[in-house]
Amino acid sequence: MLSISSSFLYALLTNRVLLVDFGPDMVDLFCEPFHNSTWFLPRDFTFKGRANTPEFRETYSLGKLLRREEEEEEQKKEMPYVASLLQLFLSYDNDDYDKLFFKSETQPLLEKVPWLVLRSDQYFAPYLFLMPCFRAELDRMFPDDKETVFHHLGRYLFSPSNQVWGHITGFYDAYLAKADRRIGLQIRVFSLDKTPASLILSQVINCIQEESRIIILPNATTTSRNRTTTTTTAILVASLFGQFYTELNKMYKEWNEKAGATVVGVYRTNHEEIQVLGSSSHNMKALVDIYLLSMCDVLVTSPRSTFGYVAHGLAGLTPWILQSQDIEDEEQRVKEPACRRGVSKEPCLQFHANYYDTNPDHREPGGPVPVIMDCEDFQYGLKLVNRRV
Ligand SMILES: Nc1nc2c(ncn2[C@@H]2O[C@H](COP(=O)(O)OP(=O)(O)OP(=O)(O)O)[C@@H](O)[C@H]2O)c(=O)[nH]1
Ligand SMILES: [Mg+2]
Numbered sequence: 001m002l003s004i005s006s007s008f009l010y011a012l013l014t015n016r017v018l019l020v021d022f023g024p025d026m027v028d029l030f031c032e033p034f035h036n037s038t039w040f041l042p043r044d045f046t047f048k049g050r051a052n053t054p055e056f057r058e059t060y061s062l063g064k065l066l067r068r069e070e071e072e073e074e075q076k077k078e079m080p081y082v083a084s085l086l087q088l089f090l091s092y093d094n095d096d097y098d099k100l101f102f103k104s105e106t107q108p109l110l111e112k113v114p115w116l117v118l119r120s121d122q123y124f125a126p127y128l129f130l131m132p133c134f135r136a137e138l139d140r141m142f143p144d145d146k147e148t149v150f151h152h153l154g155r156y157l158f159s160p161s162n163q164v165w166g167h168i169t170g171f172y173d174a175y176l177a178k179a180d181r182r183i184g185l186q187i188r189v190f191s192l193d194k195t196p197a198s199l200i201l202s203q204v205i206n207c208i209q210e211e212s213r214i215i216i217l218p219n220a221t222t223t224s225r226n227r228t229t230t231t232t233t234a235i236l237v238a239s240l241f242g243q244f245y246t247e248l249n250k251m252y253k254e255w256n257e258k259a260g261a262t263v264v265g266v267y268r269t270n271h272e273e274i275q276v277l278g279s280s281s282h283n284m285k286a287l288v289d290i291y292l293l294s295m296c297d298v299l300v301t302s303p304r305s306t307f308g309y310v311a312h313g314l315a316g317l318t319p320w321i322l323q324s325q326d327i328e329d330e331e332q333r334v335k336e337p338a339c340r341r342g343v344s345k346e347p348c349l350q351f352h353a354n355y356y357d358t359n360p361d362h363r364e365p366g367g368p369v370p371v372i373m374d375c376e377d378f379q380y381g382l383k384l385v386n387r388r389v
Contacts, residue, residue: 001310001349002121002122002123002150002306002309002310003090003118003120003121003122003123003124003152004020004156004157005123005125005154005157005158006119006120006122006123006125006128007108007120008137008153009125009128009149009153010118010124010128012133013128013137013138013340014107014110014111015090016017016116018039018062019039019041020039020040021041021048022039022040022041022281023222023278023285023294024275024276025072025279025280026038026283027279027280027283028161028163028280028284029157029160029161029164029283029287030157030158030160030161030162031138031160031161031162031277031285032332033156033157033158033159033222034282038321045242047085047117049229051087051117051119052154053121056087056117057087057089059103060083060085060087060117061086061087061088061098061135061162061300062086062088062097062098062100062101062106062110063088063089063094063097063098063099063100063101063184064177065083065086065096066100066106066248067097069121070097080217083113083364084113084114084115084117085113085115085116085117085279086110086113086116086117087096087116087117087118087119088101088110088116088117088118088119088120089119089291090118090119090120090122090124091119091120091121091122091297092121092122092350092351094351096178096194096233099353099354099355100131102127102131102135102352102353102355103131103243103351103353104132104134104354107133109130112293117256120363122273122348122349122350122351122352123150123152123306123309123347123348123349123350124352125384126346126349126351126352126383126384127349127356127370127373127382128380129146129171129351129372129384130355130356130372141315146343146346146371146384146385146386147345147346147384147386148316148345148346149255149346149384150310150313150314150345150346150347151313151314151315151316151345151379153312154185154310154314155314155319158314160288160291162289162320164284164287164288164291167193167284167288168288168291168292168295169233170268171267171288171292172292172295172386173384175234175236175265175298176234176236176265176267176292178232179231179232179233179234179265180232180233180299181233181234181297182233182236182295182297182298183208183215183233183236183237183296183297183298183299184238184293184294184296184298184299184300184311185204185208185213185235185236185237185238185239185244185300185302186238186239186289186299186300186301186307186311187200187204187238187239187241187244187250187302187306187322187343187389188240188301188302188303188306188308189240189241189302189306191242195335197241198249199246199333199334199352200244201243201244201248202334203225203322203323203334203338203339204224204244204248204300204322204338205248205251205381206334206338207300207320207322207337207339208300209305209337211320211338211339211340212300212339212341214298214300214320215233215235215264217255217263217264218230218259220261222290223230223272229262231261231263232262232263232265232368233264233265233266234264234265234266234267234302235252235264235265235266236267236268236269236292236293236296237266237267237268238269238289238290238292238293238311239268239271240271240272240273240274240275241271241273242268242271242273245266245268245271246269248266249266252264253266254266256295260331265304269285269288269289269292270288270289271316272285272345276365283341284326285375286307288309289307289311290307290311290314291314293301293308293311293312293315294310294312294314294315295309295315296315297317298320298337299312299315299317299319299320300312300319300320300321300322301319301320301321301322302322303321303323303376303377304324304377304378305320305351306347306350308321309347309348310347311347312342312347313343313346313347315345317345318341318342318343318344319341319342320339320340320342320346321339321340321341321342321376321377322338322339322343323335323336323337323338323339323340324377340376342372342376343376343385344373344384344385344386346383346385347379347382347383348376348377348381348382348383349381349383350378350381351377351380352380352382353380353382354380356372356382371385371386372384
């Protein structure tokens with residue numbers, strides 16, 4: 001979703017049509033975004049099924065072409081021929097030649113190429129704002145608010161399929177709609193061996209009750225007296241692992257019993273326990289969770305998780321981000337602060353071309369006005385912001 005929305009923005013900027021090569025595990029996720037048309041790459045398309053191979057990259061990628069040109073010491077600025085098809089390899093593991101895509105000087109070469117096959121797993125939209133050739137047009141598209149770029153693109157492009165939407169609305173109406181306030185917790189754990197669930201749970205509770213004070217439990221005795229005026233809160237727990245929901249549900253149930261009212265309700269849609277690649281039903285459940293999180297009023301997300309980025313980006317909310325659990329902690333204690341408020345509603349571009357430096361002292365005079373900051377959760381990552389803090 002992050003790379004499709006970025007590709008769509010690039011297509012708008014360069015007057016191109018976007019077609020998407022959805023794998024079999026993705027075809028059931030979304031509706032067509034434009035009435036009476038399709039964004040599916042035709043099944044019998046000439047390079048379908050070959051575009052992900054190393055041979056395709058070797059033959060057709062812009063990076064390899066530029067490298068060959070350099071090696072052959074040919075005139076650099078002009079292509080030896082106008083290719084009819086080029087691949088733009090913009091994945092996290094691209095090389096310095098692939099990254100030349102992000103130089104404004106490279107763009108005129110691409111204008112002449114009718115077919116561009118873009119491969120990416122990144123939210124590269126922020127980098128387009130750093131390219132002088134696109135900046136004026138992007139400022140016209142997003143004149144004031146630079147933090148809702150993904151929000152607008154994502155809401156425009158990604159309408160869940162009828163089946164997914166049925167699950168979303170069914171769950172929302174049954175559990176979340178009646179609450180006064182909805183809190184979404186996205187708990188992404190990469191290794192339960194390194195960081196025990198109990199530790200993560202303490203961190204989450206510390207975050208929501210102490211650090212952010214998202215949940216302030218009213219005094220139990222006052223609550224039962226003033227039941228009609230009590231604000232009810234629904235907590236949606238999205239995680240592959242079931243124990244976070246189980247523990248939080250137990251904890252708040254006990255509290256509700258003491259208060260004599262359901263002040264806090266805890267809910268979850270599913271718990272798959274393991275991440276599955278290539279499964280349509282697994283991906284549908286993930287989209288249900290992402291979308292339901294995006295319907296919450298407050299979000300707590302896990303660091304470095306693209307799943308969380310999409311959720312808060314669609315919501316148009318700046319999340320509270322849990323402290324990273326990556327660093328091995330011998331003492332196995334809850335790190336402080338348990339979470340921090342993010343700097344923007346935008347997703348983070350984790351891997352990029354590194355031509356840009358966020359340090360104002362290092363910036364070239366006359367370069368684009370900064371709308372970019374370091375990500376809170378990813379070293380060297382960049383994100384769009386409205387103001388530098
Ligand atoms: N239903 C559901 N699936 C999840 C959840 N968290 C992770 N998953 C699954 O794991 C996948 C995570 O991939 P991403 O969306 O890239 O998220 P990420 O956190 O960046 O994880 P990595 O890319 O694996 O580092 C999802 O597509 C789901 O299949 C969750 O809370 N609910
Ligand atoms: Mg990811």
